[in-house]
Amino acid sequence: MELTLDVAREVLAAQPFSVLLGARLTAFGSLAATLEIDVRPELLQQNGYLHGGVLAYAADNAITFAAGTALGPAVLTGGVTITYLAPGAGITLRAEAEVEHANSRQAACVCRLSMLSADGTVTLCALAQGTVRTVKL
Amino acid sequence: MELTLDVAREVLAAQPFSVLLGARLTAFGSLAATLEIDVRPELLQQNGYLHGGVLAYAADNAITFAAGTALGPAVLTGGVTITYLAPGAGITLRAEAEVEHANSRQAACVCRLSMLSADGTVTLCALAQGTVRTVKL
Amino acid sequence: MELTLDVAREVLAAQPFSVLLGARLTAFGSLAATLEIDVRPELLQQNGYLHGGVLAYAADNAITFAAGTALGPAVLTGGVTITYLAPGAGITLRAEAEVEHANSRQAACVCRLSMLSADGTVTLCALAQGTVRTVKL
Amino acid sequence: MELTLDVAREVLAAQPFSVLLGARLTAFGSLAATLEIDVRPELLQQNGYLHGGVLAYAADNAITFAAGTALGPAVLTGGVTITYLAPGAGITLRAEAEVEHANSRQAACVCRLSMLSADGTVTLCALAQGTVRTVKL
Numbered sequence: 001m002e003l004t005l006d007v008a009r010e011v012l013a014a015q016p017f018s019v020l021l022g023a024r025l026t027a028f029g030s031l032a033a034t035l036e037i038d039v040r041p042e043l044l045q046q047n048g049y050l051h052g053g054v055l056a057y058a059a060d061n062a063i064t065f066a067a068g069t070a071l072g073p074a075v076l077t078g079g080v081t082i083t084y085l086a087p088g089a090g091i092t093l094r095a096e097a098e099v100e101h102a103n104s105r106q107a108a109c110v111c112r113l114s115m116l117s118a119d120g121t122v123t124l125c126a127l128a129q130g131t132v133r134t135v136k137l
Numbered sequence: 138m139e140l141t142l143d144v145a146r147e148v149l150a151a152q153p154f155s156v157l158l159g160a161r162l163t164a165f166g167s168l169a170a171t172l173e174i175d176v177r178p179e180l181l182q183q184n185g186y187l188h189g190g191v192l193a194y195a196a197d198n199a200i201t202f203a204a205g206t207a208l209g210p211a212v213l214t215g216g217v218t219i220t221y222l223a224p225g226a227g228i229t230l231r232a233e234a235e236v237e238h239a240n241s242r243q244a245a246c247v248c249r250l251s252m253l254s255a256d257g258t259v260t261l262c263a264l265a266q267g268t269v270r271t272v273k274l
Numbered sequence: 275m276e277l278t279l280d281v282a283r284e285v286l287a288a289q290p291f292s293v294l295l296g297a298r299l300t301a302f303g304s305l306a307a308t309l310e311i312d313v314r315p316e317l318l319q320q321n322g323y324l325h326g327g328v329l330a331y332a333a334d335n336a337i338t339f340a341a342g343t344a345l346g347p348a349v350l351t352g353g354v355t356i357t358y359l360a361p362g363a364g365i366t367l368r369a370e371a372e373v374e375h376a377n378s379r380q381a382a383c384v385c386r387l388s389m390l391s392a393d394g395t396v397t398l399c400a401l402a403q404g405t406v407r408t409v410k411l
Numbered sequence: 412m413e414l415t416l417d418v419a420r421e422v423l424a425a426q427p428f429s430v431l432l433g434a435r436l437t438a439f440g441s442l443a444a445t446l447e448i449d450v451r452p453e454l455l456q457q458n459g460y461l462h463g464g465v466l467a468y469a470a471d472n473a474i475t476f477a478a479g480t481a482l483g484p485a486v487l488t489g490g491v492t493i494t495y496l497a498p499g500a501g502i503t504l505r506a507e508a509e510v511e512h513a514n515s516r517q518a519a520c521v522c523r524l525s526m527l528s529a530d531g532t533v534t535l536c537a538l539a540q541g542t543v544r545t546v547k548l
Contacts, residue, residue, distance in 0.1 A: 017188035020157070020179045042157045051154035052197045052214055057190025064189075076221070077189055079405065081355060081492040083216035083519050083542055085512045100523070101496045101535050108494050108538050110521060112511070124512050127519050129540045131353065131494055216542065218355040218492060220382050220405055222375045237386070238359045238398050245357050245401050247384060249374070261375050264382050266403045268357055268490065291462035294431070294453045316431045325428035326471045326488055331464025338463075351463055353494040358487070 003068055005029060011073065012065075021057060025065065031099035033065035038092050050088025050115070056080070058095035059111045059128035066097035067107035067132030078106075080130035082113075088125050090115030097128075107132045140205055142166060148210065149202075158194060162202065168236035170202035175229050187225025187252070193217070195232035196248045196265035203234035204244035204269030215243075217267035219250075225262050227252030234265075243270045277342055279303060285347065286339075295331060299339065305373035307339035312366050324362025324389070330354070332369035333385045333402035340371035341381035341406030352380075354404035356387075362399050364389030371402075380407045414479055416440060422484065423476075432468060436476065442510035444476035449503050461499025461526070467491070469506035470522045470539035477508035478518035478543030489517075491541035493524075499536050501526030508539075517544045 008028040012018050012035075021043065027034035035058050037043070045051040064077045097111035113126040145165040149155050149172075158180065164171035172195050174180070182188040201214045234248040250263040279302040286292050286299050286309075295317065301308035309332050311317070319325040338351045371385035387400040419439040423429050432454065438445035446469050448454070456462040475488045508522040524537040 011183060014183035015188060016179045016181050017190055018182075021190075042153045044153050045155075046148060046151035051152060051194070052201075052217075053154055053158075053190070053194025056193035056197050056217065056219075057188070060189045060193050078352070079218065079220040080189075080193065081216065081218040081540060082193075083540065084214055085517075085519055100538050106496075108496055110538070110540075127511050127521070127540060129492060129494065129521075129538060215489070218403060220403065222380075222382055237401050243359075245359055247401070247403075264374050264384070264403060266355060266357065266384075266401060285457060288457035289462060290453045290455050291464055292456075295464075316427045318427050319429075320422060320425035325426060325468070326475075326491075327428055327432075327464070327468025330467035330471050330491065330493075331462070334463045334467050351495055353492065354463075354467065355490065355492040356467075357490040 003073060008065055008068065018061065021054065023061065028065060029069055031066065031069050033062055033069065033097050035062040035065065035095045036092055039090065050093060052084060054093065055084065055088060055113050055126045056082050058093055059113060059126065060130065062095035062097035062111050063109040063128065063130035064132055066099050066109045070099050070102035070107045071132065071134050074135045075132045076135050078131040078133050080128055082126055082128040084126050086123055086125040088115055090117040090123065092116040105134050140210060145202055145205065155198065158191065160198065165202060166206055168203065168206050170199055170206065170234050172199040172202065172232045173229055176227065187230060189221060191230065192225060192250050192263045193219050195230055196250060196263065197267065199232035199234035199248050200246040200265065200267035201269055203236050203246045207236050207239035207244045208269065208271050211272045212269045213272050215268040215270055217265055219263055219265040221263050223260055223262040225252055227254040227260065229253040243268060277347060282339055282342065292335060295328065297335065302339060303343055305340065305343050307336055307343060307371050309336040309339065309369045310366055313364065324367060326358060328367065329358065329362060329387050329400045330356050332367055333387060333400065334404065336369035336371035336385050337383040337402065337404040338406055340373050340383045344373050344376035344381045345406065345408050348409045349406045350409050352405040352407050354402055356400055356402040358400050360397055360399040362389055364391040364397065366390040380405060414484060419476055419479065429472065432465065434472065439476060440480055442477065442480050444473055444480065444508050446473040446476065446506045447503055450501065461504060463495060465504065466499060466524050466537045467493050469504055470524060470537065471541065473506035473508035473522050474520040474539065474541035475543055477510050477520045481510050481513035481518045482543065482545050485546045486543045487546050489542040489544050491539055493537055493539040495537050497534055497536040499526055501528040501534065503527040517542060
């Protein structure tokens with residue numbers, strides 16, 4: 001099965017947790033994937049910012065999809081490191097993941113997470129790195 | 138304000154994202170915190186396991202609460218590393234975080250994430266480490 | 275080949291970089307390994323503390339040896355996260371790694387790095403986590 | 412004190428451990444720093460590859476110097492995550508670190524570690540991420 005943006009969106013739609021969060025894939029292919037989530041009240045923490053867990057989810061999933069462009073659909077994420085840089089303030093979270101290295105068994109990715117505000121400014125709010133491995137089916 | 142389990146539960150209840158996920162604090166104090174989430178269909182990924190993003194949220198938040206027992210309530214999580222070890226299969230996710238080191242400005246924590254199954258078995262499914270810093274108010 | 279402390283010490287002695295740093299194994303077995311390095315002038319940074327790179331080496335290698343108690347000698351370290359907690363001041367660095375989870379292909383370990391001072395005090399100075407995988411020979 | 416390549420090289424020369432490893436700065440400035448180490452027998456592990464601890468040192472130090480271009484000389488590295496991608500085979504290790512985000516107190520950096528072979532090929536062998544904070548003097 002070739003992994004196109006349409007197929008990747010079907011995979012995302014088959015993840016109930018991604019549906020619950022309202023995540024959408026806006027780019028997929030060429031060793032990269034972009035995931036976006038519009039900010040809603042139920043995604044916030046107690047100070048009115050996007051909860052760090054939403055960023056961690058977005059990093060994890062964007063990295064997994066980016067790796068899928070190199071490894072195919074049968075993958076498992078081995079681990080993710082996320083560094084929080086700025087409060088998640090704005091209207092949309094954008095997680096852009098790129099494959100930095102891949103062989104037949106593993107891909108290593110970097111993910112930049114930004115908040116988009118209503119006036120169009122983009123603020124980097126977290127940086128992540130992760131590894132994804134192929135699964136023997 | 139002394140941080141007791143009751144106060145910590147109020148903080149958790151003030152996090153809309155934690156309410157959305159159904160997280161509950163089952164222990165808080167003595168340099169440790171335990172967060173639990175019952176598995177529901179909307180928290181899964183496409184293969185029927187708990188989504189990695191739920192584990193990442195739980196690690197992030199359990200680490201933040203554990204650090205709060207050392208640092209007080211005004212904290213920011215600097216970063217988290219999570220390693221996935223086994224599929225999230227079972228009825229309840231338990232994230233147990235402990236402070237390994239703290240001074241007046243920062244705490245470093247380890248978090249073990251386990252799945253509890255209906256027959257009572259407990260399976261470690263992820264391991265995390267994170268740092269939390271005090272915020273100047 | 276059974277991996278005993280003596281065999282593990284032979285492996286360490288076969289690592290020229292470990293010999294250069296003066297590392298010694300003081301415990302090996304039962305899902306744990308301890309590595310020690312005596313502080314010498316050439317291991318310091320510009321402020322007179324042990325260089326962070328020495329701590330990073332010790333975390334990496336202690337984790338690899340601890341994993342070897344579970345996985346055998348044919349292993350590769352996949353990655354390590356190290357958090358620095360206090361300056362490396364004292365006479366000996368001790369890196370104590372434990373296996374938190376292992377199956378036939380991978381082990382995940384935690385490592386606590388402490389400085390021992392001349393008067394016997396022990397100060398935690400870094401916390402690390404890492405994964406190690408078996409290699410197909 | 413303005414941090415130029417020459418000043419940064421003096422700082423590196425004041426780190427006995429960096430001198431022991433033979434590290435040199437080949438670029439410094441504009442939110443980036445490059446550190447190189449020529450492979451020598453005493454930097455290897457038991458299979459003839461560069462020891463992972465050398466890569467971990469290089470990632471740690473390249474990230475710290477890159478952060479110094481944004482934060483100035485009074486900094487402490489908070490933590491580093493390194494993912495190993497390929498054996499360290501070749502004649503020179505090159506660690507290229509870039510600042511991804513910086514404010515007045517902290518910088519977050521990515522570091523790509525490559526091996527240069529005698530025939531000029533460059534192979535990515537590790538990927539790292541780290542945070543560096545300013546120190547109150």
